[in-house]
Amino acid sequence: MSSGKTTFGLSSIGQVALTVRDILRATEFYRDTLGIPFLFQAPGMVFFQAGEVRLMLGLPENDSQKFSSIVYFRVEDIESAYHELMARGVEFTHEPRLIHRGQTADLWLVEFFDPDRNPLALMSEVPRRD
DSSP: OOOSOOOOOOOOEEEEEEEOSOHHHHHHIIIIISOOOEEEEETTEEEEEETTEEEEEEOOSSTTOOOOEEEEEEOSOHHHHHHHHHHTTOOBSSOOEEEEEOSSEEEEEEEEEOTTOOEEEEEEEEEOOO
């Protein structure tokens, strides 16, 4: 059902997330055992660079959360992508939010689901201006 009116489309996976129960144990396994380069950590999360794709390990948001992966699509402008997809009927769990303030860029994320309730997200690294 393409109207051909827009050239916007998702194509690049920037990050995959895995839910873990013990951040320290998982960090040691992925960093020390598997040798995946460590990037940074944020409350309840740790990030690695696995080639072109970032790997995020995170604690469950609640005790009943099922373990799953999240596919993150990298976008240049998270606000415009968010509004474009909302206009297409995508229901997001929240508005885009700042997750991590890095030295050169800030990481912004926003989550949504596919029709089968598989979690997906948009991610954008916004260059710092300060």
